[in-house]
Amino acid sequence: MVVAVKDKVGKAKLHHATNLIPDDMVFQGFCGSLASLIFHNATTGAASRALADVGINDHFMKTFTSMLTLGSSALFVLTRTPTPSKDRLLEELRGLGGKVLMTSLSHEDASRLQAALSAPKLAGS
Amino acid sequence: MTHGGASQTLTSMPSKRLRGGFSLTSKNDSRLTPAPAASSAGGACAQAAFLQGEASFDGTKGVHHCVIEACRAKEGDASLNEFVRSGTARLSRIPPTRLPSSAVDPKAANSKKENKISNLVVVAFDEPHQAEEVRLKLQKLQNE
Numbered sequence: 070m071v072v073a074v075k076d077k078v079g080k081a082k083l084h085h086a087t088n089l090i091p092d093d094m095v096f097q098g099f100c101g102s103l104a105s106l107i108f109h110n111a112t113t114g115a116a117s118r119a120l121a122d123v124g125i126n127d128h129f130m131k132t133f134t135s136m137l138t139l140g141s142s143a144l145f146v147l148t149r150t151p152t153p154s155k156d157r158l159l160e161e162l163r164g165l166g167g168k169v170l171m172t173s174l175s176h177e178d179a180s181r182l183q184a185a186l187s188a189p190k191l192a193g194s
Numbered sequence: 195m196t197h198g199g200a201s202q203t204l205t206s207m208p209s210k211r212l213r214g215g216f217s218l219t220s221k222n223d224s225r226l227t228p229a230p231a232a233s234s235a236g237g238a239c240a241q242a243a244f245l246q247g248e249a250s251f252d253g254t255k256g257v258h259h260c261v262i263e264a265c266r267a268k269e270g271d272a273s274l275n276e277f278v279r280s281g282t283a284r285l286s287r288i289p290p291t292r293l294p295s296s297a298v299d300p301k302a303a304n305s306k307k308e309n310k311i312s313n314l315v316v317v318a319f320d321e322p323h324q325a326e327e328v329r330l331k332l333q334k335l336q337n338e
Contacts (some may be wrong), residue, residue, distance in 0.1 A: 070332065072325045084326070091220055123314060137318055142325035146315045146332070161335055171316040186317065 071120060071145040073134040081134035082128060119147050143170070155181075164190030 072084040120126070125145060134143055144167075159181060167186045172179045319325050 070329055072329050074322045074325065076322065090313055097286045118321045119312070120314075123312065125314060133316070135239075139323050141318060141320055143316060144325040146317075147311045148315060159333065161329070161331060166321075166324060167317045167319045168327065169315065169319045172313065173313045174315060181319070182315070 070147070072145045073130050073145065074142055075134050075137045075139060077140050079135070079139055081129055081131045083134075121137060121149065129177060159185040162186055163188050 169183045
């Protein structure tokens with residue numbers, strides 16, 4: 070999971086996740102998609118390598134981020150399938166905003182994810 | 195400690211994936227049943243099945259046979275080793291010709307990998323801090 074930020078002057082920066090989560094604590098699935106992130110060795114480097122393994126290296130992420138508007142950010146997530154906790158995940162992501170720019174999820178899952186992100190926040194949440 | 199010349203305990207094996215194949219034979223022993231889903235296989239084989247192996251039961255001989263294709267170091271290993279040491283279960287190397295198709299056939303192995311294929315999701319946000327917020331939220335979900 071990598072966070073990319075394009076600052077106000079147009080410079081793209083990447084922030085690699087640094088949490089240490091063992092594999093067996095990771096959800097399976099599309100939740101996998103977001104929560105079941107691939108931390109092969111549960112390290113930052115592993116997350117980057119996992120992304121690089123599917124062709125998403127730092128260069129690509131920086132180039133991609135440079136095309137965003139000033140003062141925006143992007144989240145690169147590599148996930149597993151399938152998941153038992155899709156609904157819980159979508160609920161948590163509801164109303165957070167954001168646009169799914171690229172995904173290898175099925176059209177249905179991508180639509181559900183986008184709908185959740187774009188949905189208005191629930192009162193009290 | 196182990197049965198037979200070719201036998202060995204799981205701890206002496208490679209930590210992530212076994213080379214070749216190993217067969218595990220045991221008499222039914224309820225103490226070995228680790229998970230309800232695997233209990234039908236019974237005994238040590240259930241334990242092995244739990245560790246991503248394949249198990250079957252030979253009713254005529256009253257023993258369980260299984261082939262452990264992959265074994266990861268988990269809590270279950272310790273108890274499985276205990277049974278191997280005590281003689282309840284026997285773990286021995288088997289020739290590649292007797293391995294299940296998925297262990298020797300690259301296509302079958304690939305199809306298993308495809309089931310675990312990962313998905314990429316890239317989400318863009320209007321604010322520079324939003325992506326980090328979402329990442330933290332996902333991390334929190336992971337921890338739960």
